[in-house]
Amino acid sequence: MSAFSQQPLYLADQVRELDRRTIEAEGDGFALMRRAGESAYDTLRARWPRVRRLCVLCGGGNNGGDGYVIAALAVADGLMVDLVALKPVAELDGNARRAAVLAAEAGVEPVAWEDGLTLDGELMIDAMLGTGAYGAPREPYAAAIAEVNASGCPVLAIDVPSGVDVDTGHVEAGAIKATLTITFIGDKLGLHTGAALDVVGELVYASLGVDPQRHGDVIPVAWRQAREDLAIALPPRSPNSHKGTYGHVLVVAGAPGMGGAALMTSELAARVGAGKVSLATDAAHVSASLTRFPEIMARGVRGSPDLEPMVEAADVIAVGPGIGSGAWGQAALQGVLDASKPCVVDADALNLLARYETPYRRDDWVLTPHPGEAGRLLGISTAEVQRDRRRAVIALHQRWGGTIVLKGAGTLVYDGERLTLCPFGNPGMASGGMGDALTGIIAGFVGQLPSLDAAARVGVLVHALAADAAALDVGERGLLATDLASYARTLANPQPFPSHADHS
Template sequence: MPTTRLPTALYRADQVRELDRLAIEVHGIPGATLMERAGAAAFRVLRARWPESRRLGVLCGSGNNGGDGYVVARLAREAGLEVTAWQVGNGPRAGGDADAALARLRAAGVEPVGFEAGAPVDCDLLVDGLLGTGLDGPVEGVWAAAIDALNDSGRPVLALDIPSGLHADTGAVLGRAVAARVTVTFIGLKQGLVTGAGPGRCGRLVYDDLGVPAAVPAALGPSARLLDADDHAAWLAPRPRTAHKGDFGHLLVVGGAPGMAGAARMAAEAALRAGAGLVSLATHPEHAALVAQARPEIMAHGVDGVAALAPLLERATVVAAGPGLGRSAWAWALLEAVLDSGRPLLLDADALGLLVEAPRERSDWVLTPHPGEAARLLGREAAAVQADRFAAAAALQARYGGVLVLKGAGTLVQGPAETPGVCPAGNPGMASGGMGDVLGGIIGALLAQGIPARVAAELGVCLHARAADAAAAAGGERGLLATDLLPHLRRRVNP
């Protein structure tokens, strides 16, 4: 049955094709049956989401994705809807499952009409059955025109399995892609649906296993997995009544060059809200008194050089360096001392920029770049990072070690020799200054509390995103501030 509760296992397109094969050849479910189930699942979602729609338009390609579209069109006609089906391309292969679905559509009284570029697609609701998961090159010609027609229609679009034009493995747009209001995906959740351009193109994502036995997906190891803070809930168990601040670590935040005190303060305050026992801030001397006055729980120290930083490093459990650090000689000297301190580290923002100039590898740090920072760390363009975020995260982890957090829509967490995790939570309101500083403080605090690096990164990313979603629900996405997350964060670290 369709569900918005998504499975955690993610797969590449070739793996999903193998799942199809196993269902058909090993478990004896005919391909035509799977196609009927897919179309029926999509039609149920369509009727539940748009019950008032009476005029349905379905754009069908030449493969099995088009076959699913034929089924939806037939079921709609049988339910009394006015249906127009457009055939894009040459039509299905003779004798295949899609060809049989087309014959049943014709028997129901719907004859597909050929699609022509520029032709109107004027219906209450449109269904994208154009291109499936096998797409691996730029969308051109009549296919591009059909996608443009869907996107320019002004009508809601339901995508079957994947929005046409979206790469199933990377989440990249292959020239152009359908912007769906809802996407119903089948059998195996494709990893490209949940990161990069995927979330924006999919709209609401609904999953249906098509009644395939659980043994089918269990036969293949997933290529990635969806993250959920609940998976790590044991690390957020109630604290013992005899607890004291020394039990929960001492995080040192290093940052805040002249004019950039806010970033360091937000990281430090987020660390306190995420449960660190003690938080110190090593910042430029001109900021220390202001930070202490605004948030006295932060032990703010004015640091004019390495000598002043040394005793703070000695007392710290973990160091989070980078928020507002800048790239001056002062910043470089502090970062070198941090790198030489022997403490577990989280590096973000300007610390990553300085790392570009002097690359090194460590096993005991967490790096949290956004796509632009990731591109500089890899010596490539940001567009190349976004074109394949999974590959970029793996390359960064291999080059720099530790645990890598690639921020953005569908934030990735990549550890050494581990299946990457993808965070499905979060919202566009997070595209504002300071969000990364808050995330760095959260992960730093979890590290300071003794949580292993990979778990701290996964849990921190999920807590951050969930807090942002709660803050957006309370007041809207536009105008969301990084500090708006803090009260919601506190509630989420106390489940």
């Protein structure tokens, strides 16, 4: 995936190192701070051109300095500015102190924060806590954050909404709920995953003239996917190809009473282009499968003897959706594991794996847990998974091997070398069957792409973009997993398919 158009994501320490190197090369840290303030102010004016009064809240350090620069620019532009200092100006030093002097020279003096202070303005500017702040905000910042959120005004957050951990996306307690966040120098991982997505709002990245990738020793911690990746991963098919070229997927799903999961997984595998799809399910579901999807070769299985020939014929196996935790599911999972075929493991199969006394580590599988399943696989709570999703996905790979897809807001994919983040998807995906659809999509791509990790990354991207397209058409509420099928097919064909009817 290195040839893809993915964008690098960094941790706070890495961005601070890039900042330090830029200042060292330019010899003037205040010039960089002014560029940050100017970029934020230009974004502000483009986003809210009719705003006439700002309330700028400044902490200490460079984040507060950016706020003072914004205040100075706004006053010079004829706007009214209420400037609130969370840290006394007399205690500022370095470039932050220079920025406060710049604001004073422009004619705006700060008011010291105190409890009960009324915040006036049409737009709030959060320049309180930057990337160096960790843990729950302390006073007076906690009170100021609560007051900003209670104001009902739109909020522009500078570099990061105060209260958000930019490395993990975790929100310890209260955090600024931004309308728009502008972040500088390098894009930060934590702004794209976990609880941060509830408060970041629209995200704008401003490089300030710094190209992080020119610093080869500052290696991105992750890569953010782009829609354009699909055209690179899924070129037009060869005219001389056939169904055997694109893989035979076996879906092992649907214990008694849970046939819907089996049908959804099978359909999505077929819709994204698998050459053949077979379904091993409880016999009660076969007739429904034949009625709805005659293209899928469904067979009722009662145990390992029925499953063995189907496993032998398959190139990749998708196992877990709706298999339950009873005897049928246990036998189905064990039959798949014994076959040593590449597989995509989800849902009930993950919960069964979590019961194993010794982790069943493999390199030829994709595990697709949501945070609750990830917690069970690691023996920790869901909250601990969500507190640091990057650490959790790495731990899952270390314990179970293969490629890990940690689902949720800002889905992460990790294969032991490269961490990829999917920035797409929407809250409408919080409905039953979405995970089954993803399992089918990933399995469907295994026979079309060079590796399991490539299939996982492309599958996650197609799944999320399909959900976004469906939500754009008819809204998020009521979005169903089966709605994704037609959109996923469209996305699996990102380039115009060749026509061979006219060779003149």
